[in-house]
Amino acid sequence: MTGRLATALLTGAAITVLAGGAQAETLTIGTAAEPSALDPHFHNLGPNNETRRHIFQSLVDTDAAQRLEPGLAESWKAVDDTTWEFKLRKGVKWTDGKDFTAQDVIWTLCRIPNVKDSPSSFTIYTKAVADAQAPDPHTLIVKTDSPYPLVPTEFSTWGVIQAPEDAQDLKFKKDGCEYAGEWPKTEDFNAGKQVGTGPFKLERYTKGDRIVLSRNETYWGEQPAWDEVVFRPITSPAPRVAALLSGDVDMIDSPPIQDLERLRSDASIEVAQGLSNRVIYLHMDQHDETPGVKGTDGKNPMQDKRVREALSKAINREAIVERIMGGVAEPAAQLLPESMFGSDPELKVTAYDPEGAKKLLAEAGYPDGFELVIGTPNDRYMNDEKVAQAVAQFFTRVGIKTSIDASTAPVFFKRRNAVDFTMYLAGWGAATGEMSSPLKSLAATPDKSRGYGTTNPGEYSNPEMDKLLTEALQTVDDEKREELLRAASRTVMNDYGIIPLHYEVTPWAFRKGLSYEPRADQYTLAMYVKPVN
Known part of the structure; x- marks a missing residue:
């Protein structure tokens, strides 16, 4: 009997830790909101940014306190007041097996201003870029028109997507990249055409019902604990709490304030919170x-x-x-x-x-x-x-x-x-x-x-x-x-x-046997949900 089937038979849900201490394969999270799209550049909105971090990564990452740390870039430095050099991580693969390179970053910088009907554009975090060049596959040189110290910080806010074959020689131009093809459509991302470098990859997206992710076995970093993660949007607070208490989900974000005392008094539930x-x-x-x-x-x-x-x-x-x-x-x-x-x-x-x-x-x-x-x-x-x-x-x-x-x-x-x-x-x-x-x-x-x-x-x-x-x-x-x-x-x-x-x-509530460090950005990131031995 597989671990997932055994878990389902024991509890009727994807419970994270079995009574004997064996780790199950699926983590199910009930969320208060769902993304408006799976396109990582469509909408600068919390649920969208949270979801994309599982699949699409930034050059620069942030920890729970929002301090900068290496992501797809191993290091970065200011060469002078208007020039930044990023050294990209070698050996990173896209989920289709292709190599991640600096050209993918240039393609992403070109694509962000060309997202159709974006309600809140990521151009707020790319407008400072006057030029971007790739002298070699693992070096990115970014130039700004004037001194701009927030380049690494702002590069932590958007995810890199894979450049198509016909964009491998695409040149960045601040007033508009000259791309002869068709820019990726938001609908394509929603339909499951996702190629990322993150710890998970998309398996299924049913708007209003669930987002199912599976572990990316070729991920360059620390492998997450979960073979599969299911995000279920449960926007009504009472049903979200009920889902946790009944075992239908293992974790919820934004538990309603009026239920926090009740949750804390439940011996099977943990609550963590932070500013x-x-x-x-x-x-x-x-x-x-x-x-x-x-x-x-x-x-x-x-x-x-x-x-x-x-x-x-x-x-x-x-x-x-x-x-x-x-x-x-x-x-x-x-x-x-x-x-x-x-x-x-x-x-x-x-x-x-x-x-x-x-x-x-x-x-x-x-x-x-x-x-x-x-x-x-x-x-x-x-x-x-x-x-x-x-x-x-x-x-x-x-x-x-x-x-x-x-x-x-x-x-x-x-x-x-x-x-x-x-x-x-x-x-x-x-x-x-x-x-x-x-x-x-x-x-x-x-x-x-x-x-x-x-x-x-x-x-x-x-x-x-x-x-x-x-x-x-x-x-x-x-x-x-x-x-x-x-x-x-x-x-x-x-x-x-x-x-x-x-x-x-921000509070989170989860079943005993799990741990999660509260994040200042309020994101619920499955790769940081850990089983407690």
Whole structure:
């Protein structure tokens, strides 16, 4: 009898460790969200980035604390202020048996800007590249137009895909690579045309049901413990917990806060948690015409700093953390926790001040408030809809009659990008682990040529912040760059250009006999789930 069959007969599910200590072959994970596509470059979104790391690897990897470590590149160094040299790992094979080379990286850099209909492009992390050359199969030379110290950091955020035969001599061009063929389609990745270098390879993808991965036996690194991994999207919290308790899954991410005490008291369950880099925030539309307000004589009140400040002061973040998040969060003063690079330790959480909020609204010309609709997902972030409801109640108390428009994540993101909301609640996890990531995407003035404002559909703009951010991204000296990022963060926060609410503290729950180190990036990575002997 095979290990997998024995496990199924004993438990009716893919339980990880048998009573006698023998390791089973399949790990089943229940996830709170699923990727919008298996194309590693389609959507810069947490579930997508999490999934691709199992199959497609980066030149530079990150550990649980988001410190850089070797990936497909064994080493990297700055040759001068505008030149980086990456030495690629030898002996790496694609799952079709072909050798991984520097040409695959050049092909990937060329392909990222050519992903059709990308909701949030990875060009934010490739725009700095002015040239890329492969003097030999295991050396990559990257040039930038100006000093850009974040090249290795940003190269940790996207996965490398295999170059086709007709692209082996493709030359990188910043204004568009001249490729005569057809760029890979997102639908092809979803259909299972996956060739990667990672610890797993795709066996089956059924949207809304499961992603099945098998161990890549030719993987260059440490082999994962599991022959097979099954990711099952169980977006409703109660069924996800029930699946763990019944043994239908071995591990779940984002267990609901209200169930954590129950899970911890269960002798068969372990819970691990840690502070994440994900901020939950409110985005405000800055266009002259906006769809989600009434009672303002056609004006967009979000264009007035006094209104934005009033909204921030109207929110009791401590109450949300305590009552809605059950303490599994920390009130946010800016877009990254204070412990992370570029966060300003001088910034403090906006104090709850409803009377001050009312005064500011009156000064702005809205003594009787106005009506507002907040858009929010209801299945993407921890208690996202409940948090939005709480914010709506706080706003209503200061005279802004507020309702919410909640939808599933795919619907929400589509509507968000179409600027259907005057205000929306969302989250951002800094893939680079430092302040330029949220500033560049969420707060910078949209500029495709620089990869700025890729997730800033409301087009908030602060030229002073843009200048500080641009200077920081050109400063090689770490201390000077960090001070510039702190100044950029202060500029946005003092302008109330975006309203941070809290940082998520991320929990995982799993069966006894497993271990998992909490990750700041919140990713659930099967290769780091270990059986405990």
